[in-house]
Amino acid sequence: MKKSKRILFLGGSKFQIPPIIYAKSQGHHVITCDYLPDNPGHQFADEYCNLSTTDFDAVLQLAKERNVDGIVAYASDPAAPTQAYVANEMGLPSNPYESVKILARKDLFRDFLSKNNFYVPKSQSFYSLEDSLNWFRKINRPVIVKPVDSSGSKGVSKIYDESQLEESFNYALSFSREKKVAIEEFFVRDGYQVAGDGFVVNGKLVFRCWANEHFDKLCNPFVPIGESFPSIMTEKTLEQAHRETQRLLDLLKIQQGALNFDFHYDKNGDFSFLELGPRNGGNLIPEVIKYSTDVDLVKYTVDSALGVDCSELSQVEAVGFHSSYMLHALEDGIVKDIWYSKEIRKNILEESIFIKKGDKVSRFNGSNHTLGTMIMKFESRDDMIEKMDNMEKYLKVVLE
Known part of the structure; x- marks a missing residue:
């Protein structure tokens, strides 16, 4: 016992x-x-x-x-x-505190990547708007402005002109505990942003399951509405991501536990980390991974924290086509109904709705505005991608 x-x-x-x-x-x-x-x-x-x-x-x-x-x-x-x-x-x-701190802070992470020859956009972080102005004037536009230490994509904006900087800087600042804002050149990615989770045992990335990250083109382009598994990126690009992740783990002496990925590629096929969180992903990512691979990252996370031997964990490829979906509103308003198309109902494996008719809701500007969650299963990759990229045709929150 x-x-x-x-x-x-x-x-x-x-x-x-x-x-x-x-x-x-x-x-x-x-x-x-x-x-x-x-x-x-x-x-x-x-x-x-x-x-x-x-x-x-x-x-x-x-x-x-x-x-x-x-x-x-x-x-x-x-x-x-x-x-x-x-x-x-x-x-x-x-894992070492200093290493976890680097992974958890966007300013420290960008600096570490740059110093260790990882491909990364030009980026600097500032405590004051005045200090950021000179640097802003020297870099290419557009730029991304974001808090260095927020989560759930809160406080992020994309700007093209100096006249927009003050508002976006203060917006990011309002979500930062450190009261520091990162400004970086916009990365023009090729294909989907890649998300997903992995797990480290004895310093090695022994398991990873990567997904396509989806955003609502009618709402906020920086807050994910869900992840679909498996990733449609080529095996060559994913192998590169695995190698670069292991190089980063070695440099930081990360020994155990869950990782949450966000990375992308440019038109030349060059890999770049967006974030590598030293924890499990949100948006039900571990739960969808269990549907896809039967690997229970929740179990391994708890067991690893208690010193239980997790060396039996190894790579398992995703089977079938699954996704998470975050129910959200396109505008501020009062909930009238949730509309489901006939096509989408057959895809829903699990759902949890946090709202009811008459509730006041906000436009989806961060994970804190999630109104419900779903796990879905699809017949094919094309069916999955089409529905996740155009969910407004199949499912939406109707406002008064």
């Missing part, structure tokens, strides 16, 4: 429930913490503590008081450095 362990989860949002449920199913004592007591994940825990997941000292004190055996920051960029810091301090399974 396995010995029950004490495990601390940093966050209890609806997207963080799966690992909490898995930990409970294994008989572990679960403690959750964040500053949102109404988050639904807390109801599954044995204990809940109201404190910020980015407060290093408070989380460390809690972890010591509860004498935890492992810490998980599932699908949370802000909590990932906290997890590494506290685990390092307590000698628990994790």
